Amino acid sequence: MNSTANSDNGRRNENCDAGDGQDLILHFLDKVRLSRGDAMEESEGEESPTELNTINSAGGFLIVSPDKLSVKYTNTNLHGHDVGVVQANKPAPFKCLTYYFEIFVKDAGVKGQIAIGFTKESFKMRRQPGWEVNSCGYHGDDGYLYRGKGIGEAFGPTYTTGDTVGGGINYGSQEFFFTKNGALVGKIPKDIKGHLFPTVAVHSQNEEVSVNFGKTKFAFDVKGYEASERNKQQMAIDKISIPPNIGYA
Template sequence: MTLSNFILPSYLVDTPYDLYNQKKKSILLPGKLNKNDCADELTIEDDGLKIFYNVQGHRSWYIAAAVRTDFPIPVEAGLFYFEVYIINQGLDGLIGIGMSEPNVNLNGQPGWNERSYGYHGDDGLKFISNGHRGYDYGPLYTTDDTIGCCVNFFDNTCFYTKNGISLGMAFDDISGGELYPSFGMRNPKACIEVNFGQRPFVFDIDQYAKRIFLNAKEKNEWAKLSEIYKLSKSAIEQ
């Protein structure tokens, strides 16, 4: 099954979300970077999966720049995961990975502005809607690292992974408006490539998702999502 010309990630196959879409085909997944929702300082390559910082010159010219995906993360999926491969950390490693709502300013790292969340590679801090205050979270990340981000809408939490290892919960208040995977940079030569399921993930998200979905079914949490987000009753009961 494909959504927006992208392959459905294996961890979502045969879930209520998948079964619902087989009938309705109406709830799309993030599948690529959005060239129409991207700061001028960033350049997206033709495949929509690779991006680099295009500003050169004196350091005073470097400003934070971000990009969002083509579609928001669908709460109806229950769980969503994506990864970022750091092709080049750039001069200072100023890269941020997270989520933001559609109207958040693109001249800022994820987590700096209201209604955004981010984990940053240069200092290992996590940021929640405030660029002036970061919180200790994980290790730094750099060239050749793969950073993953998983959002769980059953309990409104989010955790990150580094090179296939979970870093533990980052945020426990993921809720509210539409959230788009978001990626920021602030240094020349920085380049990253995103993966929404077009190729195998480094982290074993299939096993993690299997456990989460089984627990959700046992606790009738899919039914709760169905009432709020109008998933079909037949899909929930599978």
């Protein structure tokens, strides 16, 4: 191959590499713009969960309160699939930095097999969140985190009567995070795509939880958490050298 051809190939490779770098930087800047709230106008029309969905639930094992914000296990747990599961009436919005909701454990019941997490709309409603693919759940009886299979992993403390537990999605870092009594328990990579529904499960007699979708003050400081995440992103931006020919509108 002659030197002219080598030179042309070199220029093409340089342009390709520069394009890839620009795409990566622009993608990162879009994420930052979203986290700063610049996309708030786009998210104004996006609906958020407000109550529990009484239609798509394991109705034979639970009772949802008239205000659709509490759920109680009323059956006898005889099998592993006798789970009382209920999703929110809407999926978590995603044109925002984070989404978050909480449950308050009114009664841990006989076994305390309560779970909080996120599932797809097609989730099997007689399984704990995290036991099936495209789902994750933080379980109260063992403190384990389940994601996509029936075997859990050590994650955080157990929770019981009187505890407030939260589940959230950090879209900036692409992570799920969970809390207990106002403190962050931990986070895991968000490896599930598409719309996800806040989900609660009860699995033994007399277990009862109430759900807070944001109508009342959360135990966890969501605003403080978001501010901390924005600071982390700003620090990451400050370390990036952006070519002068890239604009940011």
